[in-house]
Amino acid sequence: MGVETERTVLLRQLKDYLVFLRDQGMDRVPLTQALETRPPAPNPAPVRPPGGEPTDGERRPAPAPIPSPEPVSATTETMNQTDASSRLIEVRNELGDCTRCKLSATRQNIVFGSGNPNAKLLFIGEGPGADEDAQGLPFVGRAGKKLTEIIEKGMHLNREQDTYICNIVKCRPPGNRDPEAEEIDACKPFLIEQVRAIRPKVIVALGKPSASTLLGRTVAITKERGTWHEFDGIPLMLTFHPAYLLRFYTLENRRAVMEDMQKVLEVLKP
Secondary structure (H helix, E strand, C coil): CCCCCHHHHHHHHHHHHHHHHHHCCCCCCCCHHHHHCCCCCCCCCCCCCCCCCCCCCCCCCCCCCCCCCCCCCHHHHHHHHHHHHHHHHHHHHHHCCCCCCHHHHCCCCCCCCEECCCCCEEEEECCCCHHHHHHCCCCCCHHHHHHHHHHHHHCCCCHHHHEEEEECCCCCCHHHCCCCHHHHHHHHHHHHHHHHHHCCCEEEEECHHHHHHHHCCCCCHHHHCCCEEEECCEEEEEECCHHHHHHCCCHHHHHHHHHHHHHHHHHHCC
């Protein structure tokens, strides 16, 4: 791979940032001064592996059902929405033109995430594929079309308005192989900050690598799909990756995923 000039690197960083802003529904670049004058965010609570003992002052919520949130004023809701979008921009800026692992040497684009920053439902996959790497957006290839079908036809939700979608690693593993441990470790801090910025009501882990990363152990997805767990205090549902459905498409597998999504919808009910 040839040595990149400073201008090439800057242009690639700018392209990644503009793609991210477009994906967040923004039609202009936010003022740096406006972002810098926001009060500093409180220190986030440490991530505790599911099943571990709560730390001092930490409450462990039950995975499901979840009590309906207290009503908030229109002003408070608008402030929360602005805060989520701004925090995601900050996380993306912190990620930068990432070279923290070897995936940076082979990627075309960083694939940060897409959807509604204030979504109640967050889908987390394993990593970008070829189409995603080319476009800089998650789940836009065949697996993405299957995921959209699950969301819109199966769950009767709108993908862009009702969900946010990202991956455990932000760069494509060569040959679409599973991400390696060091690659996951390099990306996981940014994934955690994405989750905390969005504050979803439910997370859905798509496939074994995603489920294993979020739970901190090896997951047998064929045995554990459809079960509730917890990540950072948020209910976590495990299910098959859409690519698995394409590879092993059977009525039984399709029915299994829809059963999992019905469980998710029950928790999402207001």
